[in-house]
Amino acid sequence: MPNRPYTQRDRSVFIVSDGTGITAENFAYAVLTQFEGLRLFQERIPFVDTEDKARETVLRINDAAARDGHRPIVFSTLVNQEINKIIQEATAMHLDLFQQFVEPLETEFGVKSTHTMGRTHHVVNDEAYKNRIEAINFSLAHDDGQTHKDLAIADVILVGVSRSGKTPTSLYLAMQHGIKAANYPLIPEDFERGSLPTALKLYREKLFGLSIMPERLSEIRNERRPNSKYASLENCRYEVAEAERLMRKEAIRSCNTTTKSIEEIATTIITEFGLNTKAY
Structure with a gap:
């Protein structure tokens, strides 16, 4: 120590x-x-x-x-x-x-x-262990909207603005619970169109939104890109407001991540979707 x-x-x-x-x-x-x-x-x-x-x-x-x-x-x-x-x-x-x-x-x-x-x-040969490895690979491949392939087999698809907690939540769901979680960013182009990215429209029932207080989002983004427009409080307020408006319009279930731990966010998602945990 x-x-x-x-x-x-x-x-x-x-x-x-x-x-x-x-x-x-x-x-x-x-x-x-x-x-x-x-x-x-x-x-x-x-x-x-x-x-x-x-x-x-x-x-x-x-x-x-x-x-x-x-x-x-x-x-x-x-x-x-x-x-x-x-x-x-x-x-x-x-x-x-x-x-x-x-x-x-x-x-x-x-x-x-x-x-x-x-x-x-010691579960190397167990079906549960295989499920977990498959879920981790799926979540890594589908991080930040990298691919639209196989979204039909996702257990849940997280959406939200950049740095709202989508990636750590997806990986936690995969690693701890064997849940195939994709995540997809909501960006200004989506807000201008006032609609979801085309790739997600077929999977509304799988979507779950993550939101965050603009002040906290600005702090997080400033750690990554200090003094940028991306991290400015004004821009964060705009993106969060537009993302929440889009979630309401599309009737997407959501939660605010500002004061929640990854464990709490994951449990909320599991409960909302009635997901079976497969890791153990």
């Missing part, structure tokens, strides 16, 4: 896993965002799959405890019990997600879990 001045409200957080640690990291994020006013310094330690790696991890956690003057928080998903016992020796508050959730479910189901290391990501 980087050097930094510490306060009484700082705390180090370690995500320890024998796999990628992504599952534990997502869980930790969901829990920790409930606590305001703290500075939490998070570090993911993946692939802790040997006792030597576990001991190295314990040293890192103990160093943080000594440096901070507080026990670090450790979220772990470790299947191997010997490795887990070593990690438990660290000076920390331990939240073992398997112990917290898997063991009660074993009791409820009357069935022992597989306790297979990294099982959530």
